[in-house]
Amino acid sequence: MPDQLALTPRQRDDLRTIAAMIIPASDEYKVPGADDPAIQADMLATLGRDTVLVRQALDHLARLAGQPLSELDVAKRDAVAQEFRSSGGAAAATLVRVVLQCYYRDDRVLRSLGLELRAPFPKGHVLPDGDWSLLDPVKARAGSLRRAP
């Protein structure tokens, strides 16, 4: 079964709503929110081994909200979100992590952060060698190893 079918339509709606609460879109930084369709599709397609815990988290969220999260007024929704994060344990943490890990690999987001759109390998990165004279005070202080009889 494809992963995107692992969640019910109601669960997918709530996931989209809570994701937008975690990371809303920003005109200032020119980035989408975590409810962006492409980012949501990435989440659903790559849930994999996290599916069970994310489902548990969404069930917990549904119990707290009592109705679709998006239909709550803003104050109530914020209260539910806070309670969800504080009482949701490993399941809530997993859901939040899934949102973050998909958001922070989106091309638009990485571009906004000034990061390259690529895997580390094979290009790698270049490091400045640094100023090794910083070690001079350490060498000057010297010291010695503790004796071992």
Added chain:
Amino acid sequence: MKDPVDVLIIGAGASGAAVAWSLAETKMHILCLEQGGWMNPAEYPSTGRDWEAKFYGEWSTSPNVRGRPEDYPINDDNSPIKVVNYNAVGGSTVMYTAHWPRLHPSDFRVKTLDGVAEDWPIDYDMLVPFFEENDRIMGTSGMSGDPLSPLTHPPMPPQPLGLSGPLIGTAMNKLGWHWWPSDTTVATMDYEGRARCINLGHCTPACAQGAKSSTDITYWPQAIRAGVELRTHCRVREITTDENGMATGVVYYDKDGIEQFQPAHVVIIACNGVGTPRLLLNSASSRFPNGLANSSGLVGKNLMFHPYAQIYGFVKEPTDSNRAPPTCLWSKEFYDTDLSRGFVRGYGIQFGRGAGPVFEAVASEQKGILPWGADHHRVFRKLNGHRIAVSAICEDLPEEHNRVTLDPVLKDSSGIPAAKIDYTISENSRKMMDHALARGREILETAGATDICINDPIPWGGWHLLGTARMGTDPERSVVNEWGRSHDVKNLFIVDGSVFVTSGGVNPTSTIQAIALYVADQMKQRLTNLFD
């Protein structure tokens, strides 16, 4: 029935590879059984855009999270520190930070110097030739001349200081505290067929470049060329013995799950401080009802982890983030005993260069410093790429109640009883960790860091699995003798971190491998009377 081999090694990780390579020159028939397989660098995380996400799943450091068929579960519910390891050819050298300090000479004389724990039956000087040989084969980088560490001669220059190193070094200089470029097993130049480091950054969960040394690309190719046989996907269930109390071989499950018996004249265990006691306890028999080699009752006891006290913060300047190997500097400022600090022994420090964006987002959200909502973006840009970290490797002293036993319920995929960990952080370690966190805060604040967070201990920080089959001259107080042979079973040897008497305050792999080479050397010198 299979033909007997001269030497059967269980485990192809750090110590198993070293002992296999060393013994190969004897031209004996040497067989190594490894429950994992060969790694494929093309599949390592840093080759894909989802490189960070894999760290939370199939490339987790925890075997319980990872759950690969090659892994075995560990019940560590009753421990604040969770076991991390890797099961493959190369073992946990595939998945480690490549930080490469050695135990200090004083670490072998803890009882004499500080009146705690036990002295080792061997000393630093006895291991020096094996440290040197191991450094050459693993390929180390670093800077010779550290005044507060044992003298080493890394064949390659140190890693660049990068952006993070000068921030840390400047702060340490202001405080007047020792720091030095770490010895690491990251190749900083082309070395013995390995390509130099290109700063993939995400190199703890395996190095796609092959710059980070792991025994699958160092010792094993040489050992196999020298005639050692390595049989992968073979999980050993138990070591068998005869009526004379000698090891006769092992029962294992092959890659198809078929039970096999492999006879052997000598058995060497190299399964780490959890896997080794687990195997010995699973090898109980009517002759050895409390587990094999366990007349002392110490198999599985005295587990030492190195509680890691980590503190990190965020500076205004950009740091190396994920664009460099994670560790590059160490400090031995607080390594030796100073009773005015309120505890005995001490800790090494390894400094962290930074983290990637996903890791930063996940960790900072969990710590409550990265908010939900509109301010998320501003705060994330303040944090991401600005982290520096101080991690104290606190010396854990041996305590018998910290132990590995067999779980009465949990089993691995082959039906073999799993290991259960019972571990608490001692009062001495607690004081040491508090001291380290206070000093770490001074370092970070001197560097100008804010938003300071701690991991106390690092929960998934059980990298170093030590002490559960310790060496000694007294059979009532140790499991193996001063050259790694079981006191009880004269053709059974242990060469991994289990044999550590005390833990020191440094990453142990360099010392583990030096001990494995030392034991192999002792065996070669005693071939004619090995079982006397």
